[in-house]
Amino acid sequence: MEKQAPDLRVDGLTVRYGPDLILKDVSFTVFKSEIFAILGGSGSGKSTIMRHAIGLERPENGRIWIKGYEITGADETAFFATLKNIGVLFQGSALIGSMTVGENVALPITEFTGLPRDAVTAMVRVKLGLVGLDCYENHLPSEISGGMKKRAGLARALALNPGILFLDEPSAGLDPVTASEIDELILRINKRLGTTIIIVTHDLGSIFTVAGRAIMIDKSTLGIIAEGSPDDLKEKSTNPVVKGFFMRKAIATS
Amino acid sequence: MTTAFRPVSYPQYRISQAPDSGLVITFSGPLDIKTVPSIFKTMPGALKKISTHRAVIDLGAVNTMDDYGVMLMAKIRYFLNLPDDGIEIKNSPTFLEQTLSQIEVDYNSKCAIARRKPENIIAQFGGTAINTLFDIRFFIAFIGSTVLSLLRVIRSPKALRFDDVLTHMKTTGVDAVPVVALISFLLGLIMAFMSSLQLKPFGANIYVASLVALAMVSELGPIMTAIVVAGRSGSAYAAEISTMKISEEIDALFVMGFDPNLFLVIPRLIAAALVVPLLTAFANLFAIAGGLVIGITMLNLSVTAYVTQTMEALSLFEFSWGLFKSCVFAILIAITGCLRGFQARGGADAVGSAATSAVVSSIFLIVLFDSLFAVIRSYW
Ligand SMILES: Nc1ncnc2c1ncn2[C@@H]1O[C@H](COP(=O)(O)OP(=O)(O)O)[C@@H](O)[C@H]1O
Ligand SMILES: [Mg+2]
Numbered sequence: 001m002e003k004q005a006p007d008l009r010v011d012g013l014t015v016r017y018g019p020d021l022i023l024k025d026v027s028f029t030v031f032k033s034e035i036f037a038i039l040g041g042s043g044s045g046k047s048t049i050m051r052h053a054i055g056l057e058r059p060e061n062g063r064i065w066i067k068g069y070e071i072t073g074a075d076e077t078a079f080f081a082t083l084k085n086i087g088v089l090f091q092g093s094a095l096i097g098s099m100t101v102g103e104n105v106a107l108p109i110t111e112f113t114g115l116p117r118d119a120v121t122a123m124v125r126v127k128l129g130l131v132g133l134d135c136y137e138n139h140l141p142s143e144i145s146g147g148m149k150k151r152a153g154l155a156r157a158l159a160l161n162p163g164i165l166f167l168d169e170p171s172a173g174l175d176p177v178t179a180s181e182i183d184e185l186i187l188r189i190n191k192r193l194g195t196t197i198i199i200v201t202h203d204l205g206s207i208f209t210v211a212g213r214a215i216m217i218d219k220s221t222l223g224i225i226a227e228g229s230p231d232d233l234k235e236k237s238t239n240p241v242v243k244g245f246f247m248r249k250a251i252a253t254s
Numbered sequence: 255m256t257t258a259f260r261p262v263s264y265p266q267y268r269i270s271q272a273p274d275s276g277l278v279i280t281f282s283g284p285l286d287i288k289t290v291p292s293i294f295k296t297m298p299g300a301l302k303k304i305s306t307h308r309a310v311i312d313l314g315a316v317n318t319m320d321d322y323g324v325m326l327m328a329k330i331r332y333f334l335n336l337p338d339d340g341i342e343i344k345n346s347p348t349f350l351e352q353t354l355s356q357i358e359v360d361y362n363s364k365c366a367i368a369r370r371k372p373e374n375i376i377a378q379f380g381g382t383a384i385n386t387l388f389d390i391r392f393f394i395a396f397i398g399s400t401v402l403s404l405l406r407v408i409r410s411p412k413a414l415r416f417d418d419v420l421t422h423m424k425t426t427g428v429d430a431v432p433v434v435a436l437i438s439f440l441l442g443l444i445m446a447f448m449s450s451l452q453l454k455p456f457g458a459n460i461y462v463a464s465l466v467a468l469a470m471v472s473e474l475g476p477i478m479t480a481i482v483v484a485g486r487s488g489s490a491y492a493a494e495i496s497t498m499k500i501s502e503e504i505d506a507l508f509v510m511g512f513d514p515n516l517f518l519v520i521p522r523l524i525a526a527a528l529v530v531p532l533l534t535a536f537a538n539l540f541a542i543a544g545g546l547v548i549g550i551t552m553l554n555l556s557v558t559a560y561v562t563q564t565m566e567a568l569s570l571f572e573f574s575w576g577l578f579k580s581c582v583f584a585i586l587i588a589i590t591g592c593l594r595g596f597q598a599r600g601g602a603d604a605v606g607s608a609a610t611s612a613v614v615s616s617i618f619l620i621v622l623f624d625s626l627f628a629v630i631r632s633y634w
Contacts, residue, residue, distance in 0.1 A: 097601025113291040113322075116298075122325045130321075142500070142601040161287050161320050193320055 005068030006031050007164050007196040008053060013062035015048055022048055024222040026062070028215050033194045035186065037201055037211035037230070039245065044217050046200040047091055050166050053198070054088055055079055066164065084112060087162035091169055091200075093153035095141040101128070101152045102137035108159045127155040132181060147174040154182070158189065165189070167199045171206055183209045204246070216242055264296050269304075276308035279330065282315035285323030293326060301333040309334055314345035389597075396593050400523070403515040418521035426487040426522075427529025431536060434482055438537035441478065442466055442544025450553055459553040463560045464567035466545035471538050471568055471576045477624060479534045480583035483526070484616040488591040491522055492612035495595025496605045504596070514596075523588040530584035531577040538576070579627055583620050590616040 008030040015023040023045045030036040038046050051057050053064055055071040064071050067085070069078045095104050105124045109115065115123070128137060131151040141149055154170060170186070171179035183206045189195050190210075201207060207214065207230050214233060216226045218241050226233050226242045234246040261270035266289050268280045283289065311327060313319070331341050373381065407414045449465050495518055498504050504514050542564055549555040594612040598604040 098603040113287065115291050115294055119294055119325060119329060122328065123322065126321050126325060140601060142599075161322070 004032060005065065007034075007067055008036075008198065009065040010049070010053060011063045011065075013049065013052060013064065014060050015045070015052065015057075016060045021222055023217070026217065026223050028224065028227065030196060030198055030213075032196055033190065035190055035197045035199065035210050035212050037199050037207055037214035038217065039201065039207065039214055039233075040217040041219065041245075042202070044219050045222070046217065047168055049217070050088075050168055050198070050200055054086060054166055055083070084160070085163045087157035087160065087165045089150070089153045089157040089165075089167045089170055091172075093141070093146075093149040095149055095152055095156070097141050100138050100140055101133065101144065101155075104141070104152060105156045105159055108156065112160060123159070127158055128152070130158065130185060131155045132178065147178060150174060151178075151182070154185075161193055162195065164196045164198070167197065167201075169200055169202065171201065171203050176205075179203065179206065180209070182206075186210050204248070216245065262300060264293070264300070266293055267297070269300060272310060274308075276310060277304060277306040277334070278310045278312060280312040280315065284318045285313075285316050285326065286318055286320040287322045290322040290326050297326075297330075298333050301330070304334070306334060307336075307340065309336060309341050311341065311343045312345055313343060313347060316347060319347065392597065393593065396596065397589070399515050400519055400589065400592075403513055403520050404523075406513075406516065407520055413516060414524070415517065415521050419525050422522050422525035423529050425490070426483065426526055427533055430483060430486055430533055433486070434479055434533050434537050435540045437482065438470070438475070438478060438541040439544040441474065442470065442541030442546075443548055444544075445469060445474075445541070446545035446548035447552070450548060454553070459549075459555060460559065460563050462549060462553060463545060463555070463563035467538075467542055467564040467567045468572070470541040472572050473576075473624075475534050475538045475541065476576050476580035476583060477620065479530060479537045479580060480587065480620045481617060483530055483533065483584065484587045484591075484613055484620065487526065488587040488612045488616045489609040491588065491591030492594040492598075492608040493605050495592055496598030496608035499596060499598045500601065500604055518595075519588070519592045522592060523585060526584040526588040527581055530587075531580045534577060534580040538573075575631075579624065582623060582627075586619045586623060587616045590619060 006029045011027050013023055013026040038049055040046050052059050066082045069082050071079050071082060102124050105127050106120050109120050109123050128134060131154050133148060133151050136144060150170060150173060157165060171182050186197060187210055190197055211230050214230055215224045217223060218225045225239050226237045233242055266281060266283055270278050272278045445466050446462050450462050453459060453461055507514050507517055546560050549560045591612045594608045598608040
């Protein structure tokens with residue numbers, strides 16, 4: 001078989017917001033059908049990496065490829081073609097407030113498949129059932145709880161069965177039972193459809209359940225301080241921040 | 255009754271007849287989000303003409319299938335109008351078993367309670383009436399608590415957030431000077447020009463100065479300024495407060511022991527009441543300057559003559575009356591803007607409608623109160 005381009009390649013990503021350097025020289029590669037976790041304390045720049053990887057923001061330095069297309073390049077058409085194959089769950093869910101939960105999920109399906117209305121409705125119910133929001137189709141985002149918004153956002157990200165799924169803290173704000181259901185769902189999607197999943201998370205439980213490989217970033221170096229399987233990170237890393245993270249302890253960094 | 259028909263083929267599927275006179279649909283290739291939409295374009299039409307009591311779906315040649323494919327399986331039964339047991343799925347790939355069990359066919363019975371029925375017209379009418387009553391109650395309570403907060407400030411002036419007052423004085427007043435100046439200068443220009451057309455034939459050029467000054471100081475100045483402020487700041491008040499309302503910031507202030515009115519309404523109210531009359535005075539000045547330009551360039555009046563005539567036409571009472579009115583308008587704008595902000599409920603679109611209704615209601619109230627003032631003066 002011909003060698004395939006990796007699903008996501010980030011090379012030398014450097015980000016500056018105003019005078020503040022947020023990320024310095026971050027490089028990593030995610031291959032097809034992998035579940036890849038980005039770990040790090042809050043404010044370390046996890047969401048920033050994600051926002052650059054999906055092309056929402058342009059980095060000061062560095063290059064990013066999705067399925068071999070360089071999205072930091074100049075080619076706009078290639079960029080929009082790539083977007084259709086990407087599903088994104090934002091940290092704040094980003095549901096459209098004037099539409100019901102069902103309409104939010106139906107939006108990409110109607111727009112990009114051209115299925116008749118009853119088929120779209122059926123798919124909306126399948127997707128909402130998948131995330132456990134069976135009877136909330138007609139609720140407005142302002143009428144459901146934060147955890148439910150997260151799940152509705154996930155249903156919308158899954159709507160078109162994307163090849164690459166970016167999840168920014170999918171289980172933050174969820175109860176442990178629902179959180180582990182989401183973990184199972186992530187695994188199932190990955191196994192059934194071969195979806196590549198890049199997940200930003202704090203949740204130790206879900207890291208070990210779902211992630212095949214992970215990187216950890218930290219404010220102290222503004223970059224990656226450890227890379228490998230979650231077990232490797234936990235057992236072999238000598239970095240005090242990594243150790244502290246897995247032992248749920250704060251380590252004073254000088 | 256089942257009728258015989260010739261087999262038909264499409265790129266992804268083939269419809270044929272089984273020996274037992276049932277229907278066989280044979281799918282091949284991928285059955286996923288990329289292929290299912292095109293199948294939906296042909297299949298309903300192809301199956302509609304056929305009447306059968308039984309159908310077999312053969313998935314032996316399907317290599318990949320996702321939930322879009324599963325949804326298609328569920329829909330075939332409806333295309334053919336068959337009962338639950340009228341469909342048999344053959345050779346389904348192993349991965350499919352789980353997927354099939356995921357689909358929720360009987361949504362209606364499961365979510366019967368969660369579904370909302372549209373109300374009939376009487377219920378809607380009643381609902382609107384009740385909501386209006388609640389609105390009125392809210393309005394009265396809001397005015398009451400604002401007055402209470404105001405009394406608190408008067409009793410202990412330290413409770414006033416003075417920095418906020420200054421900020422709002424800047425955004426409501428100082429920042430509005432350019433637009434108010436420009437509008438009223440042009441207004442003065444237009445008034446002088448239009449009235450000169452009428453007055454010139456009578457040789458009454460000099461009265462253009464009186465007309466511009468009187469009209470502006472007692473009516474147009476306060477009204478124009480108030481409308482500009484309603485559009486600029488009334489909407490901003492409503493947008494700021496409604497954003498805080500829907501993101502629970504106001505609830506947070508409340509449980510921390512703050513009086514949201516004291517925190518949010520009073521500074522805006524005081525700032526507006528102080529700066530809008532000043533803005534009106536500016537507007538008057540610029541309109542008179544606009545009139546002066548016409549007077550000098552088109553009516554052969556001297557600057558001294560124009561200014562003297564203007565001073566003669568105006569009395570201190572007229573001037574103060576205009577400023578008093580604009581102070582009242584300012585209070586109306588601030589109260590309506592804040593009230594609409596507090597009334598916001600729901601998502602981001604509530605911010606937009608709060609801002610819109612703040613502007614519409616304050617302009618309505620401004621005009622209403624201006625007519626009241628006119629009536630009061632005529633019976634003075
Ligand atoms: N738009 C922005 N402007 C300035 N600074 C930002 C912006 N977005 C994020 N930051 C800063 O970048 C850092 C990383 O943020 P973020 O990626 O959201 O962290 P997290 O790892 O918690 O997702 C934070 O210190 C934050 O203050
Ligand atoms: Mg984040």
